[in-house]
Amino acid sequence: MSGTTGAAASERILATISEHLGLEGPLLPILHAVQAEFGYVPQDAVAPIAKALNITRAEVHGVMSFYHDFRTEPAGAHVVKICRAEACQAAGADAAVAAAEKVFGTALHGTSADGKVTLEPVYCLGLCACGPSAMVDGKVVGHVDEKKLGKIAKEMRA
Numbered sequence: 001m002s003g004t005t006g007a008a009a010s011e012r013i014l015a016t017i018s019e020h021l022g023l024e025g026p027l028l029p030i031l032h033a034v035q036a037e038f039g040y041v042p043q044d045a046v047a048p049i050a051k052a053l054n055i056t057r058a059e060v061h062g063v064m065s066f067y068h069d070f071r072t073e074p075a076g077a078h079v080v081k082i083c084r085a086e087a088c089q090a091a092g093a094d095a096a097v098a099a100a101e102k103v104f105g106t107a108l109h110g111t112s113a114d115g116k117v118t119l120e121p122v123y124c125l126g127l128c129a130c131g132p133s134a135m136v137d138g139k140v141v142g143h144v145d146e147k148k149l150g151k152i153a154k155e156m157r158a
Contacts, residue, residue: 009038009044010048013048016034016037017030017049019033027049028067031063035070039074039075040071040073040074040075041072046060076117077116077117079117079137080100080118080134080137080149080152081134081135081136082096082097082108082119083121083125083127083131083133085124088124091131092145096145099144099145099146099149103149103150104116104117122135127140129142134149
């Protein structure tokens with residue numbers, strides 16, 4: 001498994017798959033468990049998952065690309081998700097995205113050059129009355145703007 005750390009990673013992937021094979025509809029639990037183990041779903045995990053479930057690699061990839069929370073690359077040390085749903089759009093999400101890209105030094109779907117921040121879109125955090133909203137390392141934040149994002153970035157560097 002060339003994209004991960006070799007034999008040890010391969011064994012961990014196979015163990016994760018076998019732990020979840022008995023579940024009904026095991027694909028999502030397997031993908032979540034692999035991502036929890038590695039921080040992303042390594043490309044090297046797709047073939048063994050497909051083989052164990054008797055599905056194609058394309059089917060595994062299709063599920064991974066449909067659900068935005070699955071990553072195919074490691075995330076930065078911090079993950080910032082900016083809401084792109086309609087309510088946040090109406091409250092200025094485009095400006096929040098532009099500010100986040102400026103403050104964190106990366107575009108949506110990217111990770112800053114220093115590996116500190118991954119910036120991702122998300123489609124509704126349930127914080128519609130406080131839009132535009134974001135999720136920073138799992139914590140929701142309302143009324144995000146350049147000033148608030150700058151403060152968050154400063155705290156991340158501390």
